[in-house]
Amino acid sequence: MEQKIAKKVTGAMLKFDHPLFDFRSKEAKEKVVWVCDFLKPYVKKDQLLVDIGCGTGKQSFAAEELGINVVGVDCSKEAIEFANRIKKEINSKCHFVVCDYVKMPFKKEIFDVAIFPKNIVECSYKEIEKLNLEVRRVLKKEGIFVVTMEDGIKRIILDKSVNVYNYNRKTGKFEGKIILPNKKQYSYPTYFWTIPFAKQIFSRDFKLTKEIKIDKDFSALVFCKK
Numbered sequence: 264m265e266q267k268i269a270k271k272v273t274g275a276m277l278k279f280d281h282p283l284f285d286f287r288s289k290e291a292k293e294k295v296v297w298v299c300d301f302l303k304p305y306v307k308k309d310q311l312l313v314d315i316g317c318g319t320g321k322q323s324f325a326a327e328e329l330g331i332n333v334v335g336v337d338c339s340k341e342a343i344e345f346a347n348r349i350k351k352e353i354n355s356k357c358h359f360v361v362c363d364y365v366k367m368p369f370k371k372e373i374f375d376v377a378i379f380p381k382n383i384v385e386c387s388y389k390e391i392e393k394l395n396l397e398v399r400r401v402l403k404k405e406g407i408f409v410v411t412m413e414d415g416i417k418r419i420i421l422d423k424s425v426n427v428y429n430y431n432r433k434t435g436k437f438e439g440k441i442i443l444p445n446k447k448q449y450s451y452p453t454y455f456w457t458i459p460f461a462k463q464i465f466s467r468d469f470k471l472t473k474e475i476k477i478d479k480d481f482s483a484l485v486f487c488k489k
């Protein structure tokens with residue numbers, strides 16, 4: 264998502280308690296089961312992984328449990344502060360960085376694995392093209408890039424808040440909406456992504472090696488740097 268909007272929306276959400284923000288909650292643990300179940304074969308002890316758009320770090324902490332070194336990046340200062348608080352409390356060694364994920368402050372070819380969990384829905388097609396180049400830059404040769412996502416067709420059917428008639432066919436843009444506990448409402452852009460289209464766009468810069476069905480709604484696409 265465009266940094267300016269992401270900072271505003273994520274910052275506003277983090278003013279309220281939600282169990283999903285805290286890696287230690289039952290709700291958060293359920294969401295990161297895939298890391299142990301499906302990511303495990305792709306990571307080796309002592310390698311370096313970047314969790315792109317890490318939020319409060321639940322996937323980063325889960326990945327660390329596999330023995331890999333983890334860097335989480337997010338543009339929201341509040342999200343990274345939250346992640347750092349948990350880090351301290353659980354004695355984690357994850358490293359968290361505030362930055363735009365299309366312009367990461369890292370040298371080229373330093374990561375073995377990059378994950379991009381559940382963020383694609385907030386990205387325009389142009390943004391993913393930029394992200395592709397940035398991930399290619401920071402990944403080592405034959406590095407792994409894992410994208411988890413929901414198929415847009417299902418989202419239209421299941422998510423009643425998605426207004427099909429507001430869909431812009433050219434840009435894929437829908438207006439997303441969150442209503443916070445104080446009843447304050449935020450609109451933010453979300454985009455129509457199907458799994459075949461995501462495969463096509465990422466395959467311009469990466470080689471698709473596997474498609475994994477995480478559960479009935481989520482899939483993981485595993486790419487390798489060409």
Ligand SMILES: C[S@@+](CC[C@H](N)C(=O)[O-])C[C@H]1O[C@@H](n2cnc3c(N)ncnc32)[C@H](O)[C@@H]1O
Pocket residue numbers: 264265266269270273315316317318319321322336337338339342362363364365379380381382385
């Ligand atoms: C849908 S949340 C997902 C968070 C996390 N991956 C998870 O699964 O819990 C998207 C996250 O990406 C971050 N984000 C959005 N656009 C960004 C950008 N351009 N650069 C860095 N972070 C961004 C947001 O601040 C937010 O924390």
